[in-house]
Amino acid sequence: MKNRWITFFIGIITVKVTGKGIERFINTLLRNGLYIWSVRRNGIESIQFKMRLNDIAKLRIISRGSGLRIEFLKREGLPFLFKRLLLNSGFLVGAIVFLIIITILSNMIWGIQIKGAEPATEYKINKELDKMGVKVGKLQFFVENVESIQRQLTNNIEEITWVGVELQGTTYHLQVVEKNEPEKPKYLSPQHLVAKKKAVIVDMFVEEGQAVVDIHDRVEPGQLLVSGLIGKEGQNVQVPAKGEVLGETWYKTKVVLPIKSTFQVYNGEEVRKHTLKIGNLKIPVWGFGKIEFKEYETESNEKKINFINWTLPVSLVSETHREEETETRIYEQKEAIEIAKKMAKIDIKNKLPEEAKIIGEKVLHQTSDNDKVTVSIHFQVIENIASGQPIIQGESE
Template sequence: MKNHWIEFYKGIVTVKASGRGTERFINQLTKHGILVWNVKRLGTHAITFKMKLADAKQIRSVARNSDCKIEFLQRLGLPFLMKRLLKNSGFLIGFTLFFMVIFLLSNMIWGIQINGANPATEYKISKELDKMGVKVGKLQFFVDDAESIQRKLTDQIEEITWVGIDLRGTTYHLQVVEKNEPEKLEYYSPRNLVAKKKAVIVQMFVEEGQPAVRINDHVKPGQLLVSGTIGTEDQPKIVPARGEILGETWYKTDVIFPLKTSFHVFNGNEKRRHFVKIGGLSIPIWGFGKNEFKQFETEENDKKLRFLKWELPISYISKTEREKEDVTKEYSKEEGLEMAKKLARTDIKNQVSDEAKIKGEKVLHHSIDNGKVKLSIHFQIIEDIAIEQPIIQGDSE
C-alpha cells in the first residue's frame, strides 16, 4: 500500500495474530475488505501486520471464525496523539498560558521616564502621552512609533524645543530640551547702527548711543542712524550702539494665480490591514481582500515584538490605506484676485523678518490672461532697518 502517511491522520494499529489458522485469518480479512500491510511472520504460528484503526472493530469477529488469538501491539496516528494530549491537557494549557503571559508582558509599557524637563512641563508631557495612549499597561504595538510621538509632543507643547524618545525594553525614555533656557550674556563690541535700505523713520528705540536721525527723516542705505561715539569732542567715549529703528520700506512683487486648480484630498474612506511579519514573510491576520480605491496613500506602522529582553524576528504591522481623489477648484475673477493678493502677502512675509508688519498695499496692475490672474502689487512695510557697523579706532562719523 502506497502513501501510508495518509492513514496516519486516521490512525494505524499493529496487530499480532497467533494460532494454527493465521494464513486463513489473513485471507478472511482480505475477503471482508479489510486492508492489511507489513505482514511479518513470528515463528511457526504467529504473524504481525498493520491495519487501519477504523477496521479494528471488525477484526475480532473474523478472528473468532479463524481459530486465532489477536493482540494489539502498537497504536500510531493522530487520534492517539490527541488522546495523549488530552490526558496532559492541563500541562499543555498551563505552558501555553505561561508563554502567552510572558510574551504579552514583554511587549507592554512598564515605565515612562522623562528627563530634562521641569515639573510643570513634565506634567504636560505626561498628560499628552496619556491622550496618545502611551501609558503604563498599554501594549507597545497599539501605540504610535517613536517618531510620530516625538512630532506630536513637539507640536502640542510650546515649552519644549526638542524631545528625543528611546524605547529600551519595556520603558520609554524621553530626553527633553526646553525653550526657557537662561539667556547668555552677550558682549557687544563698539559699533554704529546704519540703515540697511531706503526708508522713512517712523519710530526709534535707542538703548545706547547717540541718535543721528529723527522721526520722518528719509534715509538711504548705509546712512548713520545711531552713533556709537558719545560724550564731548574733548572726551569722546566709544560704546556699542544698541536700539531698534523702525522705518517704512517699500516692496513690489508680481504673482500669477490660476483660476482653475487641481489637487488631491482624502474623502474619508479607508481600509485597515494587519499583518504578522516573520523574517521576510508577511502573514495577513485581518483586513483581507484588495481595496477598490483608484488612488490611495498607505500609512504603515511596524512594531517589533519582544520576549523578555530579546527582540524577536517577528513584527506586528498595521497598514492604513486612505482613498484620495482629484478635486478641481474653479475661482471667479474676484476670487482669483483675492487669492493672488494672499499669495503676494505670503511672498512678502517670506522676504522680511517675523516682526515686520504690513502697513499698506496697493495694486499697481492686474490682468487675466489664459485662465490666470497676473498681479503686480506694492507694499508698505514697517520693519527694523538698523544693521551693525563696527567702529575701528580712527573712524569718524
C-alpha cells in the first residue's frame, strides 16, 4: 500500500507492447531495474502493464531496435492530476476564492444579542462594545477574547453587576445582570435591638421602639439598646424595634513590613509572535527567532477559525512575550514605619462595614531591626452597633 501511494505521487503510465519477442523484452526491463506490475496479455503478440512515469525514458532507450510497438494507454497519478487542474485553472481559482470568502464570512461578527438589560443600559453596552471594536462586520480575529470583553464591560459600566459574554458561531450573546435598586423594607417580626460589641454610645436614631440607653453610656455585647415593647406596664405592645445606635468601638491591629523586598516588574520590552495552529502543528507566520529575554511572561490568545457552522481544527495564535526584571526595594526605617501605618489602616477598613468611620488612631508599639518593622496601632471607630433580637413569646418588661 505504501509503494502504491509513492507511485501515485510519482505518476503511473499504462503501457501496451505489441510484436514478437515480448517475453524477452519484459525480462530485459526487469534486468535494467524497471518496476512493472498489473501485467496481462491482450493476445498472442500483445501485452499490457503499468510502470512509473520516471522510468519512461529508460523504456524508450531499451525499446529501440527491438521491433516492438509501444503505446501509452492511460496516465494516472498526481503529476497528471495537477496538469489537468492547470488546464482548468479558472475553475480551481474560483473554488479557492469561494472557500476563502466563505471562511472570511464565517469568521465575521454578524450579530450582537443583549439580554437582561434595560434600554438605557443596553445603549451604553453597545457604545462600549463599539469602542472595543466589537461591531457587526468586523473579523473576530481583530477582536479581544470574550474574557477581556466581559471584564471591560463590568469595569466601565456602573449600571451592571455582571455580564456573561459568549460567542456562538458569528453572534455574540450577552447576558446582563443589572444592579438592583434599593430593596423595599421587609416586614420585620417583633424584635429588640441589642449591642453587637462593647462600645460607648455617641448617637442614636430610633425609628420604632423604646430606647433604654442614652448617649455616653457604655454598653456590653448583648445589652439591650432599644426595646420592642412599648406602652404601659401590663399593656405592652410588641413592635419591631428599628433604628441605628452609633457607638465608639476599638480595634487593634499589627503589621509586619520587610525593609527589603524583591518582586518582578515589566521593563516595557516585548516580542510578539503569530502562528497558524493546525491540530498540534504550529506554523510561524510572524515573529521568528528565539526569545532573547532571560526572564519573561507569555500571554497567549487563540482565535479559532470557523467554516459556516463548523469550528475547524485550525486557529490563529498570537503570543506576547514581556520581559521581566527583578526589582529590589529597600525602605528607610522611618519610611517603612509610615507605610506600615497606612497598611494597618487599609486592613482595618477592609474589616469594617462601609458606613463605619475611623475617628482616631494611636501607635501602641513599634519596633524595627535590620530586616523588618513591626507596628501595633489602636483605632477608634464610629459604627452602628445595633443588632436585631427576636422577642421571646410571653416576654414583658
